[in-house]
Amino acid sequence: SVHFNDPKYPQQWHLNNRRSPGRDINVTGVWERNVTGRGVTVVVVDDGVEHTIQDIAPNYSPEGSYDLNSNDPDPMPHPDVENGNHHGTRCAGEIAAVPNNSFCAVGVAYGSRIAGIRVLDGPLTDSMEAVAFNKHYQINDIYSCSWGPDDDGKTVDGPHQLGKAALQHGVIAGRQGFGSIFVVASGNGGQHNDNCNYDGYANSIYTVTIGAVDEEGRMPFYAEECASMLAVTFSGGDKMLRSIVTTDWDLQKGTGCTEGHTGTSAAAPLAAGMIALMLQVRPCLTWRDVQHIIVFTATRYEDRRAEWVTNEAGFSHSHQHGFGLLNAWRLVNAAKIWTSVPYLASYVSPVLKENKAIPQSPRSLEVLWNVSRMDLEMSGLKTLEHVAVTVSITHPRRGSLELKLFCPSGMMSLIGAPRSMDSDPNGFNDWTFSTVRCWGERARGTYRLVIRDVGDESFQVGILRQWQLTLYGSVWSAVDIRDRQRLLESAMSGKYLHDDFALPCPPGLKIPEEDGYTITPNTLKTLVLVGCFTVFWTVYYMLEVYLSQRNVASNQVCRSGPCHWPHRSRKAKEEGTELESVPLCSSKDPDEVETESRGPPTTSDLLAPDLLEQGDWSLSQNKSALDCPHQHLDVPHGKEEQIC
Amino acid sequence: LAGTGGPDGQGTGGPSWAVHLESLEGDGEEETLEQQADALAQAAGLVNAGRIGELQGHYLFVQPAGHRPALEVEAIRQQVEAVLAGHEAVRWHSEQRLLRRAKR
Secondary structure (H helix, E strand, C coil): CCCCCCCCHHHCCCCCCCCCCCCCCCCHHHHHCCCCCCCCEEEEEECCCCCCCCCCHHHECHHHCEECCCCECCCCCCCCCCCCCCHHHHHHHHHHCCCCCCCCCCCCCCCCEEEEEECCCCCCEHHHHHHHHHCCCCCCCEEEECEECCCCCCCCECCCHHHHHHHHHHHHHCHHHCCCEEEEECCCCHHHCCEHHHEHHHHCCCEEEEEEECCCCCCCCCCCECCCCCEEEECCCCCCCCCEEEECCCCCCCCCEEEEECCHHHHHHHHHHHHHHHHHHCCCCCHHHHHHHHHHHCECCCCCCCCCEECCCCCEEECCCECCECCHHHHHHHHHCCCCCCCCEEEECCCEEEEEEECECCCCEEEEEEECHHHHHCCCCCEEEEEEEEEEEECCCHHHEEEEEECCCCCEEEEECCCCCCCCCCCEEEEEEEECCCCCCECCEEEEEEEEECCCCCCCCEEEEEEEEEEEEECCCHHHHHHHHHHHHHHCCCCCCCCCCCCCCCCCCCCCCCCCCCCCHHHHHHHHHHHHHHHHHHHHHHHHHHHHHHHHHHCCCCCCCCCCCCCCCHHHHHHCHHHHCCCCCCCCCHHHHHHHCCCCCCHHHHHHHHHHHCCCCCHHHHHHHHHCCCCCCCCCCCCCCCCC | CCCEEECCEECCCCCEEEEEECCCCCCCCHHHHHHHHHHHHHHCCCEEEEECCCCCCEEEEECCCCCCCHHHHHHHHHHHHHHHHHCCCEEEEEECCECCCEEC
C-alpha cells in the first residue's frame, strides 16, 4: 500500500524489489506502520553532505553537522573534479531521502533527520577522527562511516589511539548514555584479496561491520570477508546487476540523483537507516542491544560461495555474509520488544609470551589458553559476544600468515586470512583481530590459536612473540539466549508493532556536550585586527575631542557679545559626534551657568582647567578666535565676565 | 606532517601533538587541566589548540604558524618530544600524522 511519487522509487529495488520479490530489505511493512525513523538522527561522516538538495533539505539536521575540513558548521561538499565529493550526499540520500517530493528517490528511514560531518576532503589525522566520532553525540544517534583504510590487500590499519578512545567514549557517553551507534563499511578490497580483519574499524567491538551482497544475494567481486562481519545488506554487483538508486549532489555534473551508487559504501548507510527505524520504536536500545538484535534477526540464505556454520548458540555465520542479510521488518519487530542485555562483561588473559616458530603449511603452530570458571567469576561473564586476539608476530612477509581461532565449542574463525599482496616485512605488532562467530556461546573453556605459514619460503621464518585473549560478553546464560530467540520469533508477526504497545524506557543520562565555541586562529586574527582598529579609532576620537575642547577653552572668555560654539571638524559633524560635547560657552547669565554646572562634572568640565594651562594652540584656535575675538588667557573671575 | 591547527579542523600545517594529561592536583577538573595544558604547551614552544573533541584530558598542541626550514622543524620536534616525555602530567603523547582513508 506504500506509494511514492518520487520518479526513481520504482527503481529502488533494494527497498521494494518487484522483479525479484524478497530480494530487498523488507522495509515497506515497517513504513506502513509509520515507522520511518522519526525522532532519530543519523550522521554521515564523509566528504560532506549537500544539504540544500531537495531530497535532503527537509530532513537536514544542522545541529548534528560540522565541517572538520574547513572548521565551520556547514558540511556542504566542495566541488572537486579529481575526488568527486558526492559520496557523502549519496550515502545521506540512502538513509533519509525525502519521499513524495516528486524528486529522485526515497530513503530507508525517510522520517529521520540527517546530518553530515565533512572530514574526508582534506588531511585527516587521529585527532580529527576522534572529534568526528563524538561530534554532537547527544544529537546524532547513528554514525554512518562508508570509508576506512586502503583496501589494497596490503594495509593493516585502523583507528589510532584517539580514534579508539573516541569510539569507546561514544558508546559510553553518546546518546545520553545508551551509546552512539557506529556503522562501518567492511571494505572493497575483494579483488585484491583483502580481508576486513585487517581493518581496525571493522575489528572494533564498538562498530557494526556491514558487508555487501548483490541483488542476487551473492558476494560481489569487491566485497571482503572477515570473522568480525556482523551482517550484510544490498549493494551493486557486476555490471549486469543493478546498483543502488539514491540522491546525488547537483554540483559539477551531478543531477541530484544517481542509479550508480555501489560498493560496501552503499551497504553501510542502508544498515544505518534500518537501525534508525529500530531506534524509533525503542529509543533506549544500547549500542550492544543493536548488535544483539542484528545477530538474532539477520537471515541466513543460500549462497554457493558462503560457508555457513551454525555455532553452539544456534547462530549461523559465514565469513562472507556475517550472520546474514539485514531485514528491516525483523529488526524493527525485535527492537520493539527488546529489553536491554545485561552489562558488558569481559575477561583479559595475561600477555602470553611464546616466542615460537611458525611452521610451513600444512604444519602449524598451535597455542592454547584455558579460561576457567574461576577466571570468569569476577566479571560474571558466561556467554560470548566479541572475542579478540592481540598478537605480535615477526615475519618477513606478513601476507603469508594464516591465523585461526577456535572457541571452546570448536567454532573456527579465520581471523588472519593470507593476503597475496601483503609483503610487509614487519609482521604484526600488537594487532587485534576479532571475531563474532562465537556469539552466544559459553565463554569458559580452551581457546586455540592456530598459526601457519602458507608462503612458499623454504624455511620457517615467522615467530609468534606473544598473544593475548580478550573475551566480551554478558552474564546471560545459554538458556537466556534461547529464551530471547524464542521471544523474538514470536514477535515477528508484527503484533507488537503498533503505537499502543511500548515497553518502558529508562531515562537517559544528562551528559553535557562540550561544544563551546573554539576560537580558531583565523577568528583570533580577525578579533585582533578589529581590536586594533577600535583602539586606533578611540585614540583618534579622543585626540579630536581634546583638540576641539582646547578650541573651546580658547573661547572661554567672551567678554562681550555672544560666544559661539566653536567650529568642529567636518568629520565630527558627519559622524554625529558633535552633539556629544557640551558647549562650554554660553551667553547666559553667569549665575545660571553656575547653577547648571553644579551637577556631576562632565568631560568638558574636567578638561577645561588643563586646557587653560596649556600654551599649545592649534590652528583651530585661530578660527575660534574669529568667533570670540576678545578671548584672553587670564581667566575672568568677575561675574561681569561671560563664562565658558 | 599533521595538518591540524585546532582540534576541530585543519590549520597551520605544521607539526602537532596529541597529549593526554592527568591532573597533577588530582581533581582532574577541566579548568585545571586546561591551565596545565596551556602551561605545558608554552613550555614546549607550542600553542594549546584546545581539547580534542569530547576526550577529557586530551589536548592538541600545534606549532605556531610560520615557515621553518626542515632542520629547524626537526630540532623543534626533538625539543617538543623531550619536554612532553619528561613532564610528569603527560600520560601519553603522540605526534599527529596523516592517515590514509578511502571512500568505499
